[in-house]
Amino acid sequence: MALIKDSSPAWLVLADGQVFRGRSFGVKGTVIGEVVFTTGMTGYQETLTDPSYFGQIVTQTFPLIGNYGVNSQDFESAQSYVSGYIVREWCNAPSNFRSEDSIDHFLKRLNIIGLWGIDTRRLTRTLREAGVMNGAITTEDPAANMDSLLSEIRAYAVRNAVASVTGTEVRTYTPENAKYRVVLLDFGYKRYIRKSLMNRGCEVIVVPANTTAEEIREIAPDGIMLSNGPGDPAENTQIIENLREIAKLGIPMFGICLGHQLMALAMGAKTEKLKYGHRGANQPVIDLVSGKTYVTSQNHGYAVVGESLDTAVGAVSHNNANDKTCEGIRYTAVNCFTVQFHPEAHGGPLDTAYLFDDFTSRMDAYKEEK
């Protein structure tokens, strides 16, 4: 109750001129971003720290956010890359034994502008019908300078996304009894990718996004992991160029999300922007080889055009059961397999974690050959 009595107003202005009046949380100010929605019912902390959300204002469709607070163990990166955050209601009395803080303090600490108390379902339906749209959250009444704000909103685009989120140094993470050495190309990686590898006995060497084939060869890894990340994949021309060379090394490669898209581009396929993307923890994906369906965690606005993939290079291995978009590729020309969804989960279902085991099997085979 205190929330309602004490909060100040905030607004969401969409590129089409729609205005939602709600209440402010997090920090005050104005921010512009691409407004997207995610349907995950848990995992807001993971969402907030997933670098793939760079440049975006994220809306949670589940109405009660912050119920279990925020803790120091469930970060997917050291900070938050979302531009803004929209929920229907946030919880100021979180209850969970691991909770260390409320979501409001968390946003304040990371300097993120939040909006709550709007009809998030109306917003979601708007985005679903019109497609993702730029928008601004502001704590200043936008009525006064609506025109200039709208033109700013409309001019906005997510740019230099990968460069903004990738690390700049090489860092090595070594578990006990490491069996494999894996280079993780950091396009804005989620920590649980690293952890998933380490849990399977991989020493993980995180390298910047623009690392070249030559540099990787020097490290002599048993496998190369292409991480998730934000933005339009096609924008990353240099990385795509590098990947073409990296693939030639013959080292087993595994790509997730942006890594999957970049690899496809490197191998001559095309990507397209989806109307409103897949963001949530309930996306069904069919493994076209086994015929089985898996529930997956997803967060992407672009997808690989399956038909654009040269059959001499590889084949689509997974489809989205709902809209039939490409969800995975197994390459035949190079030692690589990639998926659009997130087998590392966090947040989301752990049903496809076995893909990391497939990766280590490939590394076993590679090591044996070597």
Next chain:
Amino acid sequence: MPLRSDIKKVLVIGSGPIVIGQAAEFDYAGAQACRALKQEGLEVVLINSNPATIMTDKAMADHIYIEPLTLDTVKRVIEIEKPDSVLSTLGGQTGLTLSMQLAAEGFLDSHNVKLLGADPETIHKAEDRQAFKDTMEKIGEPCIPSKVVETVEDAVEFAKVIDYPVIVRPAFTLGGTGGGIANNEEELRDISTNGLRLSPITQVLIEKCISGWKEIEFEVIRDRKGNVITVCSMENFDPVGVHTGDSIVIAPAVTLSDREYQMLRTASLNIISELKVEGGCNCQFALHPESMEYAVIEVNPRVSRSSALASKATGYPIAKVATRIAIGYTLDEIINAVTGKTYACFEPALDYVVIKFPKWAFDKFVYAKRTLGTQMKATGEVMAIGTSFEQAMMKAVRSTELGVDSMNMKKFEEMSVEELLGHLKKGVEDERSFEVFALLKKGVSIEKIHEITLIDEWFLDKLLNLVELEQWLAEGELTEDKYLTAKQYGYLDSTIERMSGQKCPTHRHAVYKMVDTCAGEFKAETPYFYSTYDEENEARQFIDRTEKGKKKVIVFGSGPIRIGQGIEFVYCSVHCVWTLKELGYEAVICNNNPETVSTDFDTGDRLYFDPLTPEDVDNIIATEQPYGVVVQFGGQTAIKLTRHLADSGVNILGTSADSIDAAEDRERFDELLEQCGIPRPEGFTVMTTEEAVKVADKLGYPVLLRPSYVLGGQNMIIAHSDQDVVEYMDIITSHMIANPVLIDKYMMGTEVEVDAICDGKDFLIPGIMEHVERAGVHSGDSISVYPAQNLSKRIRETIVEYTRRLSLALNVVGLVNIQYVVYQGEVYVIEVNPRSSRTVPYISKVTGIPMVDIATKIKFGATLKELGYESGLYPEGDYVAVKVPVFSFEKLQDVDTMLGPEMKSTGECLGIGHSFEDALLKGLVAAGYDLKREGGVLISVRDSEKREMVPIADKFSRMGFDLYATSGTASYLNRNMIATNTVRKISEGSPNTIDLLESGKIHYMISTSAKGRMPARDSVKMRRKSIERSICSLTAVDTANALANVLLSGRSMDDVKLVDITKI
């Protein structure tokens, strides 16, 4: 792979009568299954003993047997119908157990019948305690550690392994006598010493104590290919210790971080994969609130109450999908009917929260023990959907019809903090959430309440929000902002005005949001809505988008299932909707019970899942702008709305509000009877105890007392003395303040019941029903026979004539139910209900007259003549049908089982045969009577019935039963030359009646007493003991006589033909 080609004809086994723990949810599941099978073009055979169900409707299956759900009967049905498959997982525990027995005996194999849904190994692994433990151990899923020990030393040893606290459960002691929680070795030594002493086999189970852990459920589905998904997670408001059926439940789980959520989700998927379930499965977990430790509590490899709730909470039709899986489809082949675009292999995402609130019968069972524990006690439940917990909670509380419109309960408001805390510490009771609310309102901290109740602070904080809102309302001006906030928190205008002491500054109608399984991600066309206070009205948009120029009619449902208002009203509401659609109307359903077919989103053209209070209903009307509304089929819940609707100018289809009032208002009703020249037992209206005693003396005992506006004989009693009148007036007035009490002369005659359809000019009586038990036993608890067996032609004609006069005088348009008593050759009217009744489904089925269908058509101007029916009594059929009530006494501690004017049964069975005895035999077997033909009979009846007992006792004696009786009854019988052993009363020391009941010598007990109810009374103790020992207990001489006659007939189920009612 699509439909299996080797399946052509499927037997579906239903779940039988409604009892606590197995209720309407299985009619919902069964009806969905039947429809899914028929849609595939399969021939469906159905067996279910419960006639009030929708699944036993002719539209649902090709062959329908309303027969006892016993192994022998099911075998006979298989032999007659020769199905190639049997569907085992949709008929609750009853259907599952029968299927497993059929499989285990090799009967299915030898008759070439395939078992669909689950194989015996799956069931064994899930249900056998040891097999389950072994299976869980194999896949690394933790169970609650426990061990059976026979010495105190072993108990102490094991406790060291699993750590304190531990629970001690002595083997074979009833109700857990001698058990307890031990926090340390000293306590354990104490408790286990005692427990071992009390256990007849000197055995106790030492189990790790997990009370206070969070209780979390997952509904999961798996197909033949091994695809697995979770449909819904649920979290219990009440931590482990309270049966999930008795707990307030919220969906999805709210206090779990993604890590905890995924841990349990993965565990559920591992379990269902290992068990190889093909269909739905329910997994229950206990999660430690302060760590990642968890334990699997229970797994149900079938659809369940929780799956019905999950289906309604998400829009994902679990039973339908499970059925398709059973006949060969896989999840990726089944389209999600809600979106029409996505597939059944995706997991629903919610953008709202759902609260389930149980409905208990403690308002009826005043002396029942209200403590909640591992035995479920609720008879029904409501579900509420909201955009916040607070909103959903307020809606749930209203829907439960407890007589409150918020969490404030007067009796707790009046208690001091000390009293409340003291009471709370004693254990969990049904009204605990209200008690907690009262404490929060009195300023007690969340920490303090959590310490006692272990309810998660998250829930307590939400309740505190409600407290704060109410305090905010009470202070300062009621601004529009404040008003809107209160609306979003789920408060009614009237509540806001009362709490603020001010008029609402404005009035906002609710808007409606769609339940679409996908949180808005995909466009859905499913007309399933709930109210909230936002900007966009999706229902209105939907109506505009799909406008076909049809008139809209709203049908109000009957809310939660309770004693006296059960599944029969769901049957009526659903039939009304079907007929409305057939007539070319858009049928809109409004109800809040998640267990039923009525709240299936494809039953009507639109479904509103909301409370049924005047304001909630007004909001729906504002959005729908209906041509008219129907209240006749939703029991008292819908009837209660009539006056309000009429006052607001809504077109009430069928019998008018005024006519309903004329039947319910005592004075107007008396006038009406006088006009019609129909007698009724003499009676008066009183307000005070003094008046009551005076009037009772004037009428002469016995008299019948009841509050006006009753439901299922709530708080109705027969008083034999001034003392009775005083005792009961106290109870009645404490519940129903300022409501007059009616006192009638009680006539102990034959009770007769009639359901009629009237079009304003002509009337049709499908059949006259006669009750086996004479007046005084509530009609819902009596064995009811169609056609009447013992009425003379004159009496029958009088009944028909009275029915005509009453229907016409009341201007009934549609259904009317009239109860008569035939006393000393005269017919008296007891009660007239101008609405559908409990008996409509059964009488429709046995006479073949679709009563609801006809009544609905009449509301729209059709006449009985046009529909092809003559005025008057419909000719009797070839069959006798006997409805036998079913009780849930073993689940309700301390409830007196003696039948009386207050209804106690939770469900019913039907027996159909060529003679009364055959039909009764079937009905009794279906209701679970074990009709043993030898052994002992214990008789203890009140003085007034001793004479009548003589011929009955004689019948038992002639059949070779050993008779036992308490001193008075025994000497009376012996004086009448019936050899009877005398047994001591409880107060007379051992060995006494209780010891005799314990001894296993007794198979039938006939017990009536002048007084009952109080658990401390001897007669009540005997009856309770017989329930505990599963001894057939008869509490009315008429029932005893009828049962004796059935035994005397010498016929058994094997001698009686099974009837496919589609061929009647």
